[in-house]
Amino acid sequence: MNALIEAGGLHVYYGASHVLRGVDVRIAPGESVGLVGRNGMGKTTLIRSLMGQVKSAQGQVRISGRDCTHAQPHAIARLGLAYVPEGHGIFPNLNVRENLQVAARPGVRGGREWTYSRVLDTFPRLRERLGHGGQQLSGGEQQMLAIGRALMTNPDLLILDEATEGLAPLIVAEIWKIIREIRATGMSALIVDRNYRAVLEHTDRCLVMEKGLIVQDGDSASLARQPEQLTRYLGV
Numbered sequence: 001m002n003a004l005i006e007a008g009g010l011h012v013y014y015g016a017s018h019v020l021r022g023v024d025v026r027i028a029p030g031e032s033v034g035l036v037g038r039n040g041m042g043k044t045t046l047i048r049s050l051m052g053q054v055k056s057a058q059g060q061v062r063i064s065g066r067d068c069t070h071a072q073p074h075a076i077a078r079l080g081l082a083y084v085p086e087g088h089g090i091f092p093n094l095n096v097r098e099n100l101q102v103a104a105r106p107g108v109r110g111g112r113e114w115t116y117s118r119v120l121d122t123f124p125r126l127r128e129r130l131g132h133g134g135q136q137l138s139g140g141e142q143q144m145l146a147i148g149r150a151l152m153t154n155p156d157l158l159i160l161d162e163a164t165e166g167l168a169p170l171i172v173a174e175i176w177k178i179i180r181e182i183r184a185t186g187m188s189a190l191i192v193d194r195n196y197r198a199v200l201e202h203t204d205r206c207l208v209m210e211k212g213l214i215v216q217d218g219d220s221a222s223l224a225r226q227p228e229q230l231t232r233y234l235g236v
């Protein structure tokens with residue numbers, strides 16, 4: 001079966017700084033994959049290069065078998081990838097309803113499971129805030145709105161970069177609960193989070209990044225039983 005996304009030998013530079021040093025990533029349809037590593041190791045850069053937002057100097061990206069190495073970000077998003085960046089990326093001047101409705105579209109194969117009403121069922125807090133502007137929401141509500149917007153595109157792969165960062169524990173628990181619900185629908189996910197235990201609990205497989213390389217790629221359940229395989233790279 002075609003991988004949903006398959007990247008090989010990715011190298012990315014920011015000026016003279018060699019940030020991705022030959023990264024391979026493969027995510028199968030329905031697979032949930034974690035990506036952990038200390039600050040500055042290249043996780044966000046990897047995601048941005050998969051999304052076409054940073055140019056790689058070398059390497060290939062294929063999405064559902066199609067060569068997307070030089071594709072524009074909007075074209076990549078149209079192939080069924082939804083990316084919730086660090087710091088959300090919602091429209092602060094639109095209200096909750098508008099933020100969700102402008103994102104709405106069927107999936108690549110016409111899937112329309114994630115409707116406006118289903119997203120509001122998943123995020124009851126957003127239903128209570130429909131008329132509020134994006135900038136009037138709490139940090140947790142903004143994060144939920146960002147995930148809700150991503151779901152409105154009916155993606156095959158949902159990419160969450162530090163979705164729980166800076167949020168209160170109760171909200172963090174709510175976000176993980178939503179991630180479980182989304183996983184149960186069979187949507188693929190790529191999840192970056194500082195809490196490696198939570199990542200292992202919510203994924204099938206986990207990648208560890210260190211200095212621009214994937215240094216571990218293992219089954220999440222096995223890694224959860226032998227966390228030292230991972231923690232030696234995490235500085236915890």
Ligand SMILES: Nc1ncnc2c1ncn2[C@@H]1O[C@H](COP(=O)(O)OP(=O)(O)O)[C@@H](O)[C@H]1O
Nearest residue numbers: 014017019037038039040041042043044045046
């Ligand atoms: N736009 C940029 N310009 C220059 N350097 C950057 C830029 N974005 C990130 N970096 C650097 O690239 C490295 C990897 O960053 P990043 O991918 O954000 O890591 P992570 O997400 O794992 O914390 C860091 O050293 C960071 O300072």
Ligand SMILES: [Mg+2]
Nearest residue numbers: 043044045086
């Ligand atoms: Mg990052």
